[in-house]
Amino acid sequence: xxxxxxxxxxxxxxxxxxxxxxxxxxxxxxxxxxxxxxxxxxxxxxxxxxxxxxxxxxxxxxxxxxxxxxxxxxxxxxxxxxxxxxxxxxxxxxxxxxxxxxxxxxxxxxxxxxxxxxxxxxxxxxxxxxxxxxxxxxxxxxxxxxxxxxxxxxxxxxxxxxxxxxxxxxxxxxxxxxxxxxxxxxxxxxxxxxxxxxxxxxxxxxxxxxxxxxxxxxxxxxxxxxxxxxxxx
Amino acid sequence: xxxxxxxxxxxxxxxxxxxxxxxxxxxxxxxxxxxxxxxxxxxxxxxxxxxxxxxxxxxxxxxxxxxxxxxxxxxxxxxxxxxxxxxxxxxxxxxxxxxxxxxxxxxxxxxxxxxxxxxxxxxxxxxxxxxxxxxxxxxxxxxxxxxxxxxxxxxxxxxxxxxxxxxxxxxxxxxxxxxxxxxxxxxxxxxxxxxxxxxxxxxxxxxxxxxxxxxxxxxxxxxxxxxxxxxxxxxxxxxxxxxxxxxxxxxxxxx
Numbered sequence: 001x002x003x004x005x006x007x008x009x010x011x012x013x014x015x016x017x018x019x020x021x022x023x024x025x026x027x028x029x030x031x032x033x034x035x036x037x038x039x040x041x042x043x044x045x046x047x048x049x050x051x052x053x054x055x056x057x058x059x060x061x062x063x064x065x066x067x068x069x070x071x072x073x074x075x076x077x078x079x080x081x082x083x084x085x086x087x088x089x090x091x092x093x094x095x096x097x098x099x100x101x102x103x104x105x106x107x108x109x110x111x112x113x114x115x116x117x118x119x120x121x122x123x124x125x126x127x128x129x130x131x132x133x134x135x136x137x138x139x140x141x142x143x144x145x146x147x148x149x150x151x152x153x154x155x156x157x158x159x160x161x162x163x164x165x166x167x168x169x170x171x172x173x174x175x176x177x178x179x180x181x182x183x184x185x186x187x188x189x190x191x192x193x194x195x196x197x198x199x200x201x202x203x204x205x206x207x208x209x210x211x212x213x214x215x216x217x218x219x220x221x222x223x224x225x226x227x228x229x230x231x232x233x
Numbered sequence: 234x235x236x237x238x239x240x241x242x243x244x245x246x247x248x249x250x251x252x253x254x255x256x257x258x259x260x261x262x263x264x265x266x267x268x269x270x271x272x273x274x275x276x277x278x279x280x281x282x283x284x285x286x287x288x289x290x291x292x293x294x295x296x297x298x299x300x301x302x303x304x305x306x307x308x309x310x311x312x313x314x315x316x317x318x319x320x321x322x323x324x325x326x327x328x329x330x331x332x333x334x335x336x337x338x339x340x341x342x343x344x345x346x347x348x349x350x351x352x353x354x355x356x357x358x359x360x361x362x363x364x365x366x367x368x369x370x371x372x373x374x375x376x377x378x379x380x381x382x383x384x385x386x387x388x389x390x391x392x393x394x395x396x397x398x399x400x401x402x403x404x405x406x407x408x409x410x411x412x413x414x415x416x417x418x419x420x421x422x423x424x425x426x427x428x429x430x431x432x433x434x435x436x437x438x439x440x441x442x443x444x445x446x447x448x449x450x451x452x453x454x455x456x457x458x459x460x461x462x463x464x465x466x467x468x469x470x471x472x473x474x475x476x477x478x479x480x481x482x483x484x485x486x487x488x
Contacts, residue, residue, distance in 0.1 A: 004426060008485045014474065021477040025449040028427045030369050033331075037368065040339055047343050051357035142340050146313035147259050 044141065046134040091230035095199045098223060099162070104189065105129055106156050117148050124156070133160040151181035155190055162193060167201035188219040195224065204231060237278035240289040241271045248297065256301045262315045266304050270297045310384045312337050319382045326376050329451045334375065338368050338389070345393050355397055363397035370396075376452035433483035441476035448473065 001023065002016050012020070041047045106125045124139035140157035143149050149157075158173035174194040177184050184190070191214050198207035208231060214224040235243070245267060252270075253263035273296050274289065308315055314322065314337060322333045342364055349360035370392055374380045380388065434442065447453045447461075455473065459466045 004422070007481060008488055010481065010485065017477060017481065018474070021480065022449075024422065024426075024430060025445065027422050028430050029450050031422075031424075031427050033369060033372065034365055037335065037339060037342075037365065040335065041342060044339070045343060047346075049358055049361045145336055145340050148257055 045138040091199065091227055091233075094227050094230050095196050098227075099196060099200075103131070103163075104159055104193070117143055117146060124153075128156055128160060131163070133164045136160045137164070151177045151184040151186060154180065155184070155186040158190070158197070159193060162197050162200075165200070167197050170197040171201060171203075188214070191218070192220040192224065195227070199227075207231070234283040235286055235289070236281045236283050237275050237289060238281055240286065241274060244289070244293065245271060248293065252297060252301055256305070258301070258304065259315075261317065262304065265315070265317065266297075266300050270300050273300070310386050311382060312341055312385055312389075314382075314385070316382045319385075323375050323378070323380075326372065327378075327451055327453065329446065331372065334372060338371065341386070341389070342368070345390055348390055349393060349397050353394070353397060353401075359397060359400065360393075363400060364393045366396045367393035373452055429484055429487050430480075432487055433480055436483045437476065437479060440472070441479060444469070444473055445476055445480070 002012050002020050007020050106128050120139045120143050124136050127135035137160045140153050154173045154176040158170045161170035174190050177190040195207045195210035211224040211228050214221050249263050249267045252266050253260050274293055326334050345364045346360040349355040447458050455469050459469045
C-alpha cells in the first residue's frame with residue numbers, strides 16, 4: 001500500500017487512492033471511537049487504561065478529605081455571614097446548604113432480580129453510602145441497562161448525580177421515579193431533590209413548581225417554603 | 234369447560250402481565266414470550282376439545298416458567314439484550330447512532346478486561362487494549378450485519394481473547410530480535426494526520442460528507458447507499474471516487 005507522502009503527492013492510481021483512503025478513513029474513525037469510549041469509561045466508570053491503584057485511591061481520599069475540610073470552613077463562613085441577625089441567604093446559598101448539610105442515606109434492603117443484579121445492588125448501595133458516587137453510578141446504570149431498574153434505582157442514581165454536580169442527569173433520573181412508579185415511597189423525597197437539581201441547573205421556574213408541589217405535611221415542607229421565599233425575594 | 238382457543242384468548246392479557254411483573258421483563262418482550270407460550274399450549278392441545286380450566290392453567294404455568302427461564306438465559310448471554318433489542322441496536326448502528334451499542338458494550342468492558350487479566354494474567358493495559366480493539370471490531374461487524382444474535386457475550390470475550398493472544402504472539406516474536414538494532418517501524422497514521430483529515434473532511438460539501446460517512450462510518454456498501462438514496466450504483470461509485478479525490482486535495486492543501 002502507498003504511504004502518506006505518496007498520498008499527498010497525488011501520483012497514485014485510482015485503486016491505490018481508494019485503498020489508502022479506505023484505510024486512512026477507517027483508522028481515523030476507529031481512533032475517534034477509541035477516544036470517545038476511553039472518555040466514557042473514565043467519566044462514567046472511573047476506569048482507565050492505567051490501572052486504578054490503591055495509591056490513586058489514597059490520593060482521592062486525601063483530596064476528598066481536603067475538599068471536605070474546605071467545604072466545612074466555607075460552610076462556617078456562610079453561617080457566620082448569613083446567620084441570625086445578618087441579611088437573608090440567597091436561594092443559591094440555601095440550596096447549597098441543604099445539599100451539603102444532610103446526606104440522604106440509602107437504607108433499602110433491595111434483594112430482587114438475578115443473582116448478579118442482586119450483587120450489583122448491594123455494591124451500588126454500599127458505594128453510595130460511602131459517597132463513592134462514581135462506582136454507585138456505574139452499578140445503578142448497569143442495573144438499569146439490564147432492564148431491571150426501578151424507581152428506587154433511579155432515585156439513588158439521581159442523588160448520586162446530584163451529589164457529583166451532574167444536574168441534568170440527576171433531573172433525568174428523578175423524573176423517572178414517578179414515571180415508573182406513581183406511588184413510589186420516594187415521591188416526597190424525589191420532589192425535594194428534583195427541586196434542588198432544577199435550581200442548581202438554573203431552571204428556576206421548574207424548581208418553583210416542584211417546591212409548590214410539596215404539601216404542608218410533606219417531607220421538607222418548611223425548607224421548601226423557605227427556598228420559595230428566597231427565590232421570590 | 235373451555236377449548237384451548239377460548240382459554241388462550243381470555244388468559245393472554247393476564248399471562249403477559251404475570252410474565253412482565255413477576256419475572257421483571259419489559260412489556261414488549263413479555264408479549265413475545267406470551268405468544269410463544271400460547272403457541273406451545275395450542276400445539277399441546279391441538280384437538281381443541283373443551284376441558285376444565287385448571288388443565289390449561291397447570292399446563293400454561295409450566296410452559297410459561299420454561300419459556301421465561303429460556304428467555305432470561307438467552308438475554309444473559311447477550312448482554313441483557315432480547316432479540317428485538319439486538320435488532321434495534323444493529324439498525325441504529327447502521328444508521329450511524331452508536332449510543333445504544335456504547336451503552337451496552339461499555340457496561341461490560343470492565344468485566345472483559347477482568348477476565349483477560351484473570352485467565353491469561355494479562356497486564357491491565359494489554360487487557361484494556363485487547364478489549365478496546367474487540368469492541369471496535371464488534372462495532373464494525375455489527376454494522377456490516379456479520380454478527381447474529383445468540384451468544385454475544387461469548388463472541389465478544391472470544392474476540393478480546395483472540396486479540397490479546399495475537400498481540401502476545403507478536404510481542405514474543407519481536408522480543409527475539411530486540412538485540413538487533415532494527416529501526417522502529419513508525420505507525421502509519423499519527424494523531425496530527427487524523428486531525429488534518431478531520432479538517433479536510435469538514436471542507437467537503439454535504440453530499441460528499443454524507444456519502445463518505447455512510448460508507449466509512451456506517452459501513453454501508455455502495456449498493457446499500459444506492460438503494461437508500463434511490464440513485465444508480467454507478468452514479469454512487471463515481472461520486473465516491475470524486476469525493477475521495479477532493480478529500481485528498483483538501484488534505485494536501487492543509488499540509
